[in-house]
Amino acid sequence: MTPVRDRLRVAIQKNGRLSEPARALLASCGLSWRESPDKLFCYGESAPVDLLLVRDDDIPGLIASGLCDLGVVGRNVLGEQMSDLRAANRDASVSELRALGFGGCKLSIAVPNDWTWTGPAMLSGKRLATSYPALLRDWLDANNVQADIVELSGSVEIAPRLGQADAICDLVSSGATLAANQLKPVEDILQSEAVLAGPVRDFDPALAGIAEMLLRRLDGVMKIRDSKLLMFQASRAALADVLPLLPDAEPPTMYPIGEDGMFAMQALCHGVVTWQRLEELKRAGARGLMVLPVERMLA
Ligand code: ATP
Ligand code: MG
Known part of the structure; x- marks a missing residue:
């Protein structure tokens, strides 16, 4: 029996199209590593999340066998291997947990x-x-x-x-x-595209909390990847014209400010906020428009 691990092990491609973006994505989740001399294993320093660097074709099998807990792999590779198992009347034991938006x-x-x-x-x-x-x-x-x-x-x-x-x-x-x-x-x-693959079965209790932490951070990173915080002021009367120009925004936070009927607004926009859009918002009655980068988000 394989010994119970208390560190999460994530398989990523060693050399290839998905290697760098996979590492960069995990690093943006606040993870950092120390590399082994053979560069096949990276020991997680900031969190108990280690990386195993392998050929992409091996990733679904490593997860299925429990040697790794998660992996970053193309949907094409995961889909092919799972379809092959189903064709042989075997259970597809690895599934796509998240689409990662690169390697399209x-x-x-x-x-x-x-x-x-x-x-x-x-x-x-x-x-x-x-x-x-x-x-x-x-x-x-x-x-x-x-x-x-x-x-x-x-x-x-x-x-x-x-x-x-x-x-x-x-x-x-x-x-x-x-x-x-x-x-x-x-x-x-x-x-x-590249996906985060994981087991269909539940995680081992010792690892479930770490996996949840990683998924939560990943969701935060994915959600704000192209997002900007838009801040502006507008009168209550102008909102009917301004808000339709923000179809990709979360419901804005608004609070009344000094002048009668004026609000300071902030809205998280998930699309690109171009100059043209700012000009349209201004014409609709918004003023003091400011676009801010979003670094982290925890829902
Ligand atoms: P390995 O040595 O790890 O087996 P590989 O040669 O199988 O590497 P790469 O060519 O690095 O793999 O491609 C990895 C993945 O990148 C593919 O499985 C696919 O999901 C994705 N990808 C994105 N664009 C392309 C493309 N134009 N051609 C091939 N793969 C692509
Ligand atoms: Mg391959």
């Missing part, structure tokens, strides 16, 4: 440029190359298409040119790689 990409079907795309039925009887066979199989089944899946671990986009496949299912962000291989995306089968 799409898992798409791409076909040669000279195909005139009429819909998924066109793929019947065709060979599709992919590194995501389980997700592709789910999509083909949902669309009632019978096609052959050619599983490749990399360089999927050259498979049609090599005659290995007729079309592909691969990750796309800008589409430049597809274009360079005379392919065009025609159907998106998954919108992916």
